[in-house]
Amino acid sequence: MSFETISVVGLGYIGLPTAAMFASRKKKVIGVDVNQDAVDTINRGEIHIVEPDLDMLVSAAVQQGYLKAVTTPEPADAFLIAVPTPFLPIEDVNDIPRPDLSYIESAAKAIAPVLKKGDLVILESTSPVGATEQMADWLSEKRPDLSFPQTHAENADVNIAHCPERVLPGHVVTELVQNDRVIGGMSKRCSERSVDLYKTFVMGECVITNARTAEMAKLTENSSRDVQIAFANELSMICDELDIDVWELISLANRHPRVNILQPGPGVGGHCIAVDPWFIASKTPKLAKLIKSAREVNDMKPEWVVKKIREMVSQYLNDNPDKNEHEIVIGCYGLSFKPDIDDLRESPALEITKMLSNKHLGKVLAIEPNISQVAFDDFELVSMEQSLSITDIHVLLVDHSQFRKVKVTDKYIVDTKGIWS
Ligand code: SAJ
Numbered sequence: 001m002s003f004e005t006i007s008v009v010g011l012g013y014i015g016l017p018t019a020a021m022f023a024s025r026k027k028k029v030i031g032v033d034v035n036q037d038a039v040d041t042i043n044r045g046e047i048h049i050v051e052p053d054l055d056m057l058v059s060a061a062v063q064q065g066y067l068k069a070v071t072t073p074e075p076a077d078a079f080l081i082a083v084p085t086p087f088l089p090i091e092d093v094n095d096i097p098r099p100d101l102s103y104i105e106s107a108a109k110a111i112a113p114v115l116k117k118g119d120l121v122i123l124e125s126t127s128p129v130g131a132t133e134q135m136a137d138w139l140s141e142k143r144p145d146l147s148f149p150q151t152h153a154e155n156a157d158v159n160i161a162h163c164p165e166r167v168l169p170g171h172v173v174t175e176l177v178q179n180d181r182v183i184g185g186m187s188k189r190c191s192e193r194s195v196d197l198y199k200t201f202v203m204g205e206c207v208i209t210n211a212r213t214a215e216m217a218k219l220t221e222n223s224s225r226d227v228q229i230a231f232a233n234e235l236s237m238i239c240d241e242l243d244i245d246v247w248e249l250i251s252l253a254n255r256h257p258r259v260n261i262l263q264p265g266p267g268v269g270g271h272c273i274a275v276d277p278w279f280i281a282s283k284t285p286k287l288a289k290l291i292k293s294a295r296e297v298n299d300m301k302p303e304w305v306v307k308k309i310r311e312m313v314s315q316y317l318n319d320n321p322d323k324n325e326h327e328i329v330i331g332c333y334g335l336s337f338k339p340d341i342d343d344l345r346e347s348p349a350l351e352i353t354k355m356l357s358n359k360h361l362g363k364v365l366a367i368e369p370n371i372s373q374v375a376f377d378d379f380e381l382v383s384m385e386q387s388l389s390i391t392d393i394h395v396l397l398v399d400h401s402q403f404r405k406v407k408v409t410d411k412y413i414v415d416t417k418g419i420w421s
Contacts, residue, residue, distance in 0.1 A: 184214025
């Protein structure tokens with residue numbers, strides 16, 4: 001059965017580019033989102049998120065009539081669910097954060113009334129192991145007239161699979177086409193039909209497994225990166241204590257043919273790597289010791305950086321006994337969660353700048369070349385030139401390409417990315 005109409009539920013950083021990609025291959029796409037503003041924006045051929053080349057794709061798709069956005073699901077041959085999976089609120093600081101599946105539940109319950117025999121439902125949202133089976137149960141509860149793979153395997157009326165997205169923000173449009181896809185069907189037929197669907201635009205290999213392994217594969221990829229970054233961050237703190245340049249150390253160690261250490265930084269941000277490892281740790285808390293400990297190392301790095309800045313303030317005051325702390329201006333270079341983007345979600349740079357504003361008695365300035373519209377309560381946003389002329393202590397938090405082009409050689413620098421030190 002071919003897929004004439006495809007519905008993408010959740011039109012965010014993953015759902016909208018995926019919808020636009022199917023539409024660019026001349027499939028009729030119905031995008032669904034609960035946010036009326038996002039729906040209106042898309043129907044005007046515009047976008048509500050920042051991602052290179054996406055604006056052109058969406059504009060062309062809407063103009064040519066292949067993509068439309070709605071707030072209530074309509075019948076389709078395939079449904080892709082790309083809604084967020086955040087944490088549930090934590091009651092005690094010692095609790096392991098647990099995933100909140102309510103967005104998936106709402107999406108499943110919203111599409112259930114329009115499902116028909118022969119449809120394919122794919123969960124793309126990053127999910128804890130077992131979430132796809134749980135989604136299948138929610139669908140089956142709502143539609144007892146249809147059969148699902150958990151009870152009817154290859155003969156089910158509706159096919160279900162988990163196919164996690166793995167694209168890098170800032171490179172979504174190319175990575176959606178070129179990356180390999182992990183396809184975890186609840187039956188062989190579910191997987192094969194999912195491969196047929198993705199082959200509409202995916203040039204990478206579509207590799208088949210089961211739903212639980214596909215869920216775990218995505219969590220494993222991001223946990224592996226988190227653990228590796230934690231190793232680099234831990235090294236940076238050890239080297240600071242031992243008076244060794246961590247950047248030189250890592251470049252030396254990486255000359256070994258089987259060593260490839262990542263780069264330390266102010267901490268780990270974004271909505272994926274700082275979140276997904278908890279989905280493994282909350283499921284198997286007694287076994288996921290390394291994964292949990294890596295999260296803790298990365299999560300406490302911003303506090304350590306603030307401590308280093310406070311030490312630099314003390315050193316500045318020692319060297320300049322005629323000054324007091326109220327007169328010291330600190331410039332924080334970079335606010336986003338990684339270089340050359342404007343995304344502030346879970347950003348350690350923003351966390352550090354805010355913490356500093358609360359602690360420091362003098363002025364705190366922020367320099368963020370990728371953001372101009374946002375106003376911050378805690379600190380002032382200034383240009384690079386302004387900051388360089390009035391700042392006493394320079395804190396490099398994000399290695400934006402604009403910052404790499406300038407060599408700041410002041411005595412008072414806290415450089416979390418190793419580009420000015
Ligand atoms: N970071 C470091 N040191 C490094 C590399 C990264 O401190 O050497 C920091 C970054 O500054 C940032 C955080 O880690 O704060 C995460 O950045 P990232 O570039 O590693 O990853 P994301 O969150 O932009 O995207 C990740 C990707 N996953 C992997 O590379 C395994 C992407 O492919 C996933 O699709 C995405 O998560 C997701 O949606 O899950």
